[in-house]
Amino acid sequence: MIIKGNFIWAPELDRLEVREHAWLVTEGERIVGLYGQLPPEYAGQPVEDWGEAILIPGFNDMHIHAPQFPNRGIGYDVRLLEWLETYTFPLESRYRDLDFARRVWKRFLNRLWAVGTLRFSAFATIHKQAAWVLMELTEQAGLRGLVGKVNMDRNAPDSLREETEQSLADTEELICRSRAELKHVGFILTPRFVPSTTERLMDGLGQLGEKYDLPVQSHLSENPSEVDWVRQLHPDIPTYTQVYDTYGLLRRDKTIMAHGIYLSPGEKDILREKGVLLAHCPFSNSNVSSGIMPLRRDLEEGLRCCVASDVAGGHTAAMNRSVAGAAALSKLNWLSHPEQRHLKVTEAFHLATRASGAFFGKVGCFEPGFDFDALVLTPDPMDSLLERTPVERLEQFLYDGDDRHIAARYCGGARVERPFAL
Ligand code: GUN
Numbered sequence: 001m002i003i004k005g006n007f008i009w010a011p012e013l014d015r016l017e018v019r020e021h022a023w024l025v026t027e028g029e030r031i032v033g034l035y036g037q038l039p040p041e042y043a044g045q046p047v048e049d050w051g052e053a054i055l056i057p058g059f060n061d062m063h064i065h066a067p068q069f070p071n072r073g074i075g076y077d078v079r080l081l082e083w084l085e086t087y088t089f090p091l092e093s094r095y096r097d098l099d100f101a102r103r104v105w106k107r108f109l110n111r112l113w114a115v116g117t118l119r120f121s122a123f124a125t126i127h128k129q130a131a132w133v134l135m136e137l138t139e140q141a142g143l144r145g146l147v148g149k150v151n152m153d154r155n156a157p158d159s160l161r162e163e164t165e166q167s168l169a170d171t172e173e174l175i176c177r178s179r180a181e182l183k184h185v186g187f188i189l190t191p192r193f194v195p196s197t198t199e200r201l202m203d204g205l206g207q208l209g210e211k212y213d214l215p216v217q218s219h220l221s222e223n224p225s226e227v228d229w230v231r232q233l234h235p236d237i238p239t240y241t242q243v244y245d246t247y248g249l250l251r252r253d254k255t256i257m258a259h260g261i262y263l264s265p266g267e268k269d270i271l272r273e274k275g276v277l278l279a280h281c282p283f284s285n286s287n288v289s290s291g292i293m294p295l296r297r298d299l300e301e302g303l304r305c306c307v308a309s310d311v312a313g314g315h316t317a318a319m320n321r322s323v324a325g326a327a328a329l330s331k332l333n334w335l336s337h338p339e340q341r342h343l344k345v346t347e348a349f350h351l352a353t354r355a356s357g358a359f360f361g362k363v364g365c366f367e368p369g370f371d372f373d374a375l376v377l378t379p380d381p382m383d384s385l386l387e388r389t390p391v392e393r394l395e396q397f398l399y400d401g402d403d404r405h406i407a408a409r410y411c412g413g414a415r416v417e418r419p420f421a422l
């Protein structure tokens, strides 16, 4: 495939690459090269010419709760633990009904497609069948990523509390089934968070992680009451991070932990050493009043970080808005901590494309050998009065763009159309 347009990507935190009027050549899923002049061997082949449009890498949302999608924007006047009890758990209980689940999943995947989230790591619910259907539909949609059946066997309402051995058996069944039947969607171990999982369950999940060499996702140090609760539940383990580590749930370079706002220096040492990816979710952190992650300081201290939506703690799946939200929150943090330089929006863009894409391998750059994932952004007629550079157009899309500005999506080298008719 040969694609012509204006390409922008962020291979590093503080580096943007721009190639105007360039030709990108792909073979199968991957990029072969990006050229200022089309090499003669490709002359005469069909070109998808996007004219003045800019092309950016697709977004990778590394922390999102698919079942909470219908709750976006609802109930944010309380904090995390009350919000979970009041709004989240009652909704998640409904996914025992497979028909309801299928209807939500289709809407969820259509929305991710619309806003340009081409890869993701999602929590489903405890329900094995519903999680399986989400995996199947994701594959059908032409999107890619990881899905986890949630594990919960303590501190949950009866309708969401599993029997420990059954939770492990259901998890192993999904691991094996997804390996046998799916190509582009994988299973990720998903203990909800420490307060929801007994030691026996965490230990069993850690063993499954070893046996099948699986990635892991969970929540870490999001809210002060939650951190206190973990301390009470595990008085013999010094920190929240060490609870996961004790049970083998910080798998090297294969672990995503959402939030990580209240971390001690010792915890950061462990997270850095294990290559844990911290998913910073700015809207969730402000919506349920969790706190402000010291993102710049964490990055300077060598932690791996990305930007994610955390729907429905976050109120929108649109990652461009979470990117702008990360920059905004970082500025508020800077006002009260002037020594912590704020993030630029283009740095947050790196965190939502390349830093997140690295979890999947060579994803998130327009460079040879990378998977070709892209969004085609067309100029808004409203903004046609002034000449704008490609970078200015990117900035404006990050702050005020929406799915109407995305003319096409490519994932893994193929154009992806709207997945489901509803
Ligand atoms: N901690 C445990 N469960 C959840 C959840 O569903 N959302 C968020 N934001 N935090 C959690």
Ligand code: FE
Residues within 6 Å of the ligand: 063, 065, 219, 258, 310, 313
């Ligand atoms: Fe979450």
